[in-house]
Amino acid sequence: MTVAAQFEIEYLQYLGPDGKPVAELPQAFRDPATLLPLFKQMLYVRTFDTKSIALQRTGKLGTYAACLGHEATHVGIGASMRPEDVFAPSYREYGAQFMRGVRPREVLLYWGGDERGNDFQGPKNDYPWCVPISTQCLMASGAALSFKLRKQDRVAVACCGDGGSSKTDFYAALNSAGAYSLPLVLCVINNGWAISVPRAAQTGAQTLAQKGIAGGLHCLQVDGNDLVAVLEAMRRATLRARNGEGGSVIEFMTYRLHDHTTADDARRYRGEDEVKAAWTREPMLRLRQYLTDAKLWDEAQEKAWLEECGRLVDIEINAYLETKVQPVEAMFDYLYGDPPPDLLAQRAAAIALDKAALEKRNG
Amino acid sequence: MTVAAQFEIEYLQYLGPDGKPVAELPQAFRDPATLLPLFKQMLYVRTFDTKSIALQRTGKLGTYAACLGHEATHVGIGASMRPEDVFAPSYREYGAQFMRGVRPREVLLYWGGDERGNDFQGPKNDYPWCVPISTQCLMASGAALSFKLRKQDRVAVACCGDGGSSKTDFYAALNSAGAYSLPLVLCVINNGWAISVPRAAQTGAQTLAQKGIAGGLHCLQVDGNDLVAVLEAMRRATLRARNGEGGSVIEFMTYRLHDHTTADDARRYRGEDEVKAAWTREPMLRLRQYLTDAKLWDEAQEKAWLEECGRLVDIEINAYLETKVQPVEAMFDYLYGDPPPDLLAQRAAAIALDKAALEKRNG
Amino acid sequence: MAEQASTATPITLIEAITQALAYEMRNDPAVLVLGEDVGVNGGVFRATAGLSATFGPERVLDTPLDETTIAGLTVGMASQGMKPVAEAQFDGFMYPMVDFIVCHAARMRYRTRGRLTCPMVLRVPWGGGIRAPEHHSEANESIFTNVPGLRVVLPSSPARAYGLLLAAIRDPDPVIFMEPKRIYRQYKELVPDDGEALPLDVCYVLRDGSDITLVTWGAQVKETLEAADALAKDGISAEVIDVATLTPLDFPTIAESVAKTGRCVIVHEAAKTAGFGAEIAARLAEECMYDLVAPVERVTGYDTHIPLFRLEMKYLPSVDKIVAAVKRAMAHA
């Protein structure tokens, strides 16, 4: 038999679900102290997530996509990027975005029905949340192409889900990244479900990582609940990107512990057992154990930090709740850099109508 | 290192460019006599191709996409299908289509600007020529899905080019074929060029066959100038499909010996040397030699058969040239099964206009 | 739920959709449903609730998450003798389907001179007003209205949803079936599960009037009828037409009304410029000029994207906007 090509996909895991190392930790992350701030960040993210869900349940937020269970993957990705890199999220990677300077109030504004949530005060070039699945991956490929053409030492990182890895835009992203050898890292966050559709129904591929083979990319599958594995995978991929070795597809194996969004009811389509089992593998548990074993963390510290997180998140929530609705003209003011006359006339009419309505209401 | 997955892509070649076997021929094609009718068909296709180009050059045909150099791949694919299977061509696989009963006059009508060329009198369920690249692959996947759902023992076979394998629709086809485990054979005919863009610029993948890995499909790379390799690859893939083992991606390595179409001038973008080298590997040469060595073919036979081919093709050309232009109402009559009143009014107006113009012209 | 299909309780528009799907799946084995989350989950709006349980997963297919895939598989199946009813989960996710709809669905019959056809339906929850996230609120019917070979249908009541969906599935050609999600559960009405389809190229006169014709479709039918009520109090008699089948358009029904009233206001939630209202106004300018005593008006979404939900109601046509336009028209004699 003549062989035309051969491939092998590596799997990375360092911390087992019980917090014990299952392999020698990579050099860069061998000192547990480097992990501590990220663990704290994961706790902060979970606090934010919990409070956001509560906010939605009390009618103070629109539909919200929780990130429960994804904290290690999200925070690890964010931690692996440089400020000048560009991040292209889907819609639940708050952990990564906070690391890049997106403010929680911006997240809330977006899910609260206000476009200003996308006007990040921190990472000015990062992409906004992206509702059309996986289109962010291809835009990120375009961003990476622009870096390469301008010889900028920058990497584009995009996230999508297991469902998103079926989307043609995801394939277009990896195809183009391969064709142009781009500094692109495609992070496939496999949380087992795309709303109600299980991973197995998305594709006949054994791993989602292997999709990268289709474009000649570097492929890795990692335990996405293991922060160390996430960091190591991202380290390798961003290094390759910076060295001109091209793009990567990384599959992060994690689990969506919450409903798809607050508009969803996962009990319709998935069993309790599966969720229960997933809770034993969730990312906080093992990292807390590992840091506790390393004498870097204890219950008291956790309690204090969670209180601090609550306080910090509440500041953001209040800032969100206090943000006034945009004036009616906001729907006209960001459409064109050079707005056409007809639009300006509509704008004026809308303002007049709004004023009249207000006056009517006020008697 | 923990390995998540491993893959190997097999390469098939049986007849070398010189017509000598390079490996033991597969059982099914060991008797050279089985190859003879297909060789004759390849010669017929080349005759048709040559005459079609001439027809275009003399203004009797519109833009025409030649198939020079692809004969083994095309004829081999067509020969491997059953009548009840469905074929989804791109736009140059005449060799496959003739095997399925498409008439040369239909090919000419299509390129001659007449929709009736797609109204195949032979394979009633085959797809028409498909100009939007690779969309036929995804339609074929839908056809395969319909076979599977209705438990029909039928296979869908689609062809696209090396360029076409970059198209998102191609990826969607392989993704869906994998997800539903469909009886689909995706034939990627790698002729080195997509108009002016070389294969290397399409993707970073070492082979195009490996794209199938992204969907968990069976992958093969074959020498597309070697009819035996083509037949064997198709035999394996269609067998898998019929056995419920799912879809395949086969990469056929061949070469586009002609310009992309008659509207193209390949000298603008590719060197003479490459073309010259390709002529030494073209499919007729080796098969002729092999059959000659097997005492099944000689120059006299070839001469006689080519004459017969010329005669047969001329009948088709004449039938094409004699086909009257459709009446003006033809542009209305196949739009809706149940045409709406406004359209019927436009139809009547168009007929009246046409009649008036004719009368004016005739004095 | 499919099982309740034949009971005689009033149902909502979304239940009427389910009822029609279930009816036709029982009636015709070639009919199947596909889309994201349409299976066990029953669709994000519950349009396919119960169908998987009743008809099995082979007739209610969850697809991989890719709209190109849904469109392509649908065209592939339809051209091989099945009658697929595909779902786009939301209006804003329909764009990747445009290529297959325009290049293949709308052309299959034409291209092959009738040898292959494409009897498919694409169902799409359509329009704004439900406080949903981005791309869940778009009124994008005019992407398809200039494409020959398609039918674009947009029902606005449970009964019309039922009858028109049956008609759409039975039609031998591709139908884009847009469902005004804002009124999915607005009210219930009795919709006998009798399998009776409605004609596909007919506009519905919902209210008779003599002073002005209000032409609308989709969720805006609600505001338009409310506006007509309000106007009646002011002594203005408005005729209300639900276009329901945008293309091919039943213009004669509109023309007949305008011949009577002499005035016309067109209401739709899509952006104004080149929205489908333009076509109706154009036909009026071509064919009814001598009937018109007042300029035509369009009350529509502004020429900008529908904002996120904090502002969306200010974008949409409202009763006030419609009433104001009618009053302007009534000032002409």
Next chain:
Amino acid sequence: MAEQASTATPITLIEAITQALAYEMRNDPAVLVLGEDVGVNGGVFRATAGLSATFGPERVLDTPLDETTIAGLTVGMASQGMKPVAEAQFDGFMYPMVDFIVCHAARMRYRTRGRLTCPMVLRVPWGGGIRAPEHHSEANESIFTNVPGLRVVLPSSPARAYGLLLAAIRDPDPVIFMEPKRIYRQYKELVPDDGEALPLDVCYVLRDGSDITLVTWGAQVKETLEAADALAKDGISAEVIDVATLTPLDFPTIAESVAKTGRCVIVHEAAKTAGFGAEIAARLAEECMYDLVAPVERVTGYDTHIPLFRLEMKYLPSVDKIVAAVKRAMAHA
């Protein structure tokens, strides 16, 4: 060829495109060109001929064969500070780009409140009449005319092609730039390579007249001007307007003309129903009713697909069809 850019010989429309691209690539390092076969091959219509040799392959990118890819990469680059000019090889291959154009290009500024923008151009050879294969002859401008945030431009002379393409590249927002391929090489005119852009929201009055206004765009400008000549012989004075920038539309220029002439015939090659002509007729019905002495007419492609080339000329508007419509309009007083 880029090198000939500054010579003072008359050039064709397609050469004017090349000249504008070369000018702006010299002028602005952020500008780059991408598409299928745009590199060494210089584009299937030679629009980018010579650019790769002059500016190098890093500014003239051949893409993998996928229009989704082209659109996505373009939006990605544009949102990161480059000014990409993408080419769709033919009109019929533009549909897979719709998603990125509508969901991202047209919304980038809006969605991010101006934080990110999308200054890109999508060039598309447009329309029928060149005896080309299937999907090479489509007039599909109305796919985009109802989409806020875009500009749709369609020049019809070498000088307008040059000036409008420069304007499109410099515009801070996405521009769909459709090029009437039938008249790519119809005639030559002097187009100084002075880098002067034309305004993007202006209709061009190509011929003054007093009896009727003919409104058109693209290749049909040719037939419309010829019709005006023919009508002049019959004593009918037709004003001819090239819309050129469809959206945002410069309606005042059209209204002003109709105020003078009282009659209007709109000519375009896209199918009639919901073609962009509908928008112009609608504006007339809304804003110019009292000026009109005759019903508006649209002379357009029929509501069917443009046939393959044996019949395509019977589909397209012709001088005869335009003249007949004008004569009908002139019968009204």
